[in-house]
Amino acid sequence: MPASHDSANEPHGNTAAHATRQFFYERFGLSDRLLERCLAEALGAGGEYADLYFEFVTASSLGLDESLVKSASQGISAGCGVRVVAGERTGYAYTDDLSAERLLRAARTAACIASGPAQQPVVGFREQQAPALYPVAGASADADVTAKLDLLLRADRAALGYDERVVQVRASYADELRRILVVGSDGSFAADTQPMARCNVFVIAKEGTNTTRGSSGGGGRVSMDFFLTEKTPEHFATEAARQAVLQLGAVAAPAGEMEVVLGPGGPGILLHEAVGHGLEADFNRKKTSAFAGLVGQLVASPKVTVVDNGVLPNRRGSLHVDDEGSPTQETVLIEKGVLKGYLSDKLSARLMGIADTGNGRRESYQHIPMPRMTNTYMLSGEDAPEDILRSVKRGLYAVNFGGGQVDITNGKFVFAASEAYLIEDGKITAPVKNATLIGNGPEALKYVSMVGNDLALDEGVGTCGKAGQSVPVGVGMPTIKLDKMTVGGTGN
Amino acid sequence: MPPTDARMQTTVGTDQDFVADLVNRAVRAGATDAEAIYAEGDEFETEVRLGQVETLKESGSRAVGLRVLIGQRSASTSSSDLSPDGIERLISGAISLARVTSEDPYAGLAEPTEFGSVPGDLQLFHEDVYSLPAAERIEYARRAEAAAMAADARITNSKGGSFEAATGRKIFANSRGFVGEYRTSYCSIAAQPIAQGSHGVMQRDYWFSHARSLAALDSPESVGREAARRALRRLDARKVKTQRVPVVFAPEIAPAILREVLHAVNGDAIYRNASFLCDKLGERIAGENITIVDDSTLPGRFGTRPFDGEGLPARRTLVLERGTLHNYLLNTYTARKLQLHSTGNASRGLAGAPGIGAGNFWLEPGTQSPAEILAGISNGLYVTELLGHGGNTVTGDYSSGASGLWIENGALAYPVEEITIAGNMQTMLLNVVAIGNDLIFYGSAACPTLCIEGMTIAGE
Structure with missing residues (x-):
């Protein structure tokens, strides 16, 4: 019986989503009929649910080093992943050849996870409607390459011009356009075109025998105009140069427990590591997270409210639909210190009897989706940032961070400060060298005693790794004070 | 099924x-x-x-x-x-x-x-x-x-x-x-x-x-x-006081320290002034007990390949010999920049210019058994896991989350966690006081049990 697309939606449908669907149908010869055949094949040995995830990605990057554009590359990647879910089990197969024969073969391979009578997919697709959070027309990927090169040359000039101690500049510009089509045996159907662009600058500064580094970067689901009007190459270049030069005068970071003030924006990586991962539903369904069973309990100071929000316009972690085709949303994780819920995908929502928060994400068609963060941040409080600093007798003020990591099971997490200062008698004094901060997720946020009124989101640089899969994410935070946290320096 | x-x-x-x-x-x-x-x-x-x-x-x-x-x-x-x-x-x-x-x-x-x-x-x-x-x-x-x-x-x-x-x-x-x-x-x-x-x-x-x-x-x-x-041995772990004691790296985690050296001898970092080992060829940069080798010809290993990402044959390169830096790891481009010869270490993905990758990269074993190393320590840290990304290749500064076991009177006493270890690679390489005889390749990099003095442990 021929499949029917739910035509009621089409005339009013999101035109970008519609264009993405047409792209896949025309370029790869897909049809509703073929998709239904694949889903039927996938459920041929039983199972409750199957889906097909088509992906077509074009990516490009340019690299400048020693004032020369030394590298330029472009890539195309296309494929389809077929998933079959039977109880708690998942079968998965993918193919980079989108012919009907290979799609059906992948569906048969994934079907091996189940062992029962064949199930029938729902007939007729319901196309997911989505708001417009990011541009499709005028995406950075379509912009002229010489315009992108100009961004790098501008970054180079700005960094070298910042200070004569800047001896080396590297800059890169990378963008991609990712088209996805997700079709489920429950009749779900979603298409999306997701742009991403990013500019990075790395600087080396030298004075005598002392050499230091600084880096900065940012972007999001934006068009190239973003780098001409909102965050210019000069912005990133001077920021990277400023950090490198600052480090020339850095003293040893202190060691041990102390009061720590985190600046607004990027330091929100604290939330990503301390609570975000621990609240992903898969770890809680399996009770392998330090946060398992703590819903309704106090896991942070009453001043702390943390959300994950996939529907912020243009942000790096934002998505119209997740990689299971479900709409993204704003999800409250911690409200006034009380744990409210988890970040879920279809599988964990069904097995745990909770709502799907639209956090099912995957790195590519070669990967099985799982619960992941989007943009995770703490809401503003009442305190003025200067009052927060003034309240600290002796402590650390950290404003920029590199990476972090967490052990989900015991809750221990680290994040590495790349720009931090000593606070002495309420005043910011000497810059300190790079240091790792360490804490315990379910406890750390209980020591938050002040929350600033200056919520900011990061510049758009985060990439989160979990089980070998990388996805872009955002973080954010107002200035906060933690009454104690362990700082991993070498000083006193 | x-x-x-x-x-x-x-x-x-x-x-x-x-x-x-x-x-x-x-x-x-x-x-x-x-x-x-x-x-x-x-x-x-x-x-x-x-x-x-x-x-x-x-x-x-x-x-x-x-x-x-x-x-x-x-x-x-x-x-x-x-x-x-x-x-x-x-x-x-x-x-x-x-x-x-x-x-x-x-x-x-x-x-x-x-x-x-x-x-x-x-x-x-x-x-x-x-x-x-x-x-x-x-x-x-x-x-x-x-x-x-x-x-x-x-x-x-x-x-x-x-x-x-x-x-x-x-x-x-x-x-x-x-x-x-x-x-x-x-x-x-x-x-x-x-x-x-x-x-x-x-x-x-x-x-x-x-x-x-x-x-x-x-x-x-x-x-x-x-x-x-x-x-099981991690159960009921404690946090310890901030202090400076000998730190022993178990052989499954010690390659993380060795990788800090690997990043620092990468030709890309060298020509960009982005390594604490810039301009150090021929100099003593580590204790006499430290010899580090890169060899991509060993049969069956994960760092082995017949030729590198530019078609140069795999080979053995002595990186450090008894504390003296002999070679950086180079591809054709970085060798030309530095007026040296490629060491056959070009790596390559599908896209982009060749990068630099090690073959099998190891620190030569010493003579002491791990138990003998522990026996000489009255108070120290035995690291079994690192959390975070550790080092700054430009300055050599190193700071990482750690967990492991506390060493008391020459033996492993109790588990510890939520601490950091920190130092600078330039002094850490001079302060390796013991190297185990237990070289085991868990991956392409291998490092025996290593005891380093002078690192700071931050805890309570």
Whole structure:
């Protein structure tokens, strides 16, 4: 019986989503009929649910080093992943050849996870409607390459011009356009075109025998105009140069427990590591997270409210639909210190009897989706940032961070400060060298005693790794004070 | 569970001629030089949790990458679309992209006289990784987890047991006459049990065995038991006071310290002034007890390959000898920049210019057994796990989260966690006071038990 697309939606449908669907149908010869055949094949040995995830990605990057554009590359990647879910089990197969024969073969391979009578997919697709959070027309990927090169040359000039101690500049510009089509045996159907662009600058500064580094970067689901009007190459270049030069005068970071003030924006990586991962539903369904069973309990100071929000316009972690085709949303994780819920995908929502928060994400068609963060941040409080600093007798003020990591099971997490200062008698004094901060997720946020009124989101640089899969994410935070946290320096 | 042995056949019709032809077509289209890589792979993965199959994944993929030079300008393209149209776009894209890049006087392929490949069978490919029927592969994963769960009543939960197998094939050709290819295989067993302590606090740990041949894997049972032992010994861990004591790195974690040296001898970091080992060739930078070797010719190892990412033969390079820095790791480009010779360490992905990658990279063992090293320490830290990314290659500053066991009176006394260790690599390399005789390759980098003095432990 021929499949029917739910035509009621089409005339009013999101035109970008519609264009993405047409792209896949025309370029790869897909049809509703073929998709239904694949889903039927996938459920041929039983199972409750199957889906097909088509992906077509074009990516490009340019690299400048020693004032020369030394590298330029472009890539195309296309494929389809077929998933079959039977109880708690998942079968998965993918193919980079989108012919009907290979799609059906992948569906048969994934079907091996189940062992029962064949199930029938729902007939007729319901196309997911989505708001417009990011541009499709005028995406950075379509912009002229010489315009992108100009961004790098501008970054180079700005960094070298910042200070004569800047001896080396590297800059890169990378963008991609990712088209996805997700079709489920429950009749779900979603298409999306997701742009991403990013500019990075790395600087080396030298004075005598002392050499230091600084880096900065940012972007999001934006068009190239973003780098001409909102965050210019000069912005990133001077920021990277400023950090490198600052480090020339850095003293040893202190060691041990102390009061720590985190600046607004990027330091929100604290939330990503301390609570975000621990609240992903898969770890809680399996009770392998330090946060398992703590819903309704106090896991942070009453001043702390943390959300994950996939529907912020243009942000790096934002998505119209997740990689299971479900709409993204704003999800409250911690409200006034009380744990409210988890970040879920279809599988964990069904097995745990909770709502799907639209956090099912995957790195590519070669990967099985799982619960992941989007943009995770703490809401503003009442305190003025200067009052927060003034309240600290002796402590650390950290404003920029590199990476972090967490052990989900015991809750221990680290994040590495790349720009931090000593606070002495309420005043910011000497810059300190790079240091790792360490804490315990379910406890750390209980020591938050002040929350600033200056919520900011990061510049758009985060990439989160979990089980070998990388996805872009955002973080954010107002200035906060933690009454104690362990700082991993070498000083006193 | 029906068998899923039928692997994707992705190799049909693609061989060295295809890749060499791609290079020739790029030259005909206007490139003065070109190089191309073709990569294909199959993977199988299964995870079993609490005795039940959780995931079963099986697939293959292939892609091709092209890098062209027009004079001293270069660019690259990659694609999974190997159709005639796709290849046409790959070539025209690379040519037009190269025209917009800068002239770099150091850009270019290696000289034909440098090309070569290690002869003979390097034992990188073993058919047996796919020899098991699917049901038995699942059984490997199940047995590893079951052994962990059965080890102790305090093992109460699990993140699962797994079995993976993979094969890959790489073909590389360039316009100066090099064509070569090799296959690799991989298989692994792992277990991740969770132990529960007296106050309900959970600790997970992990153990694994991986090899290029199924026959070389440890038994699933030994993997599971070791994973359980590691999780159990973390129970009821304490936080310790901030202090400076000797730090001993277990051989499974010590390669993380060695990798800080690897980043610092990378030719890219050297010519960019971005390493604490810049301008240090020929100088004493470490204790006399430190010798570090890179060798990509050892049969069967994970860092082994017949030729590097530019077609230069694999070789052995002495990086540090008794504390003196002898060699950086270089590809053709960084060698030209530094007026040195390539060490055959070009690495290459599908897209982009060649980078630098180590082969098998290790620190030569000492004579003391790990127990003898511990016996000499009255108060110290034995590190079994690091959290975070550690070092700053530019300054040598090192700071990382850590957990492990506290050493008291020459023996391991109790588990510790939520602490950091910090120092600077330049002094750490001079302060290695003991090196174990236990060199074990857990991956392509290996480092025996290492005791370093003078690091700061931050805790309470």
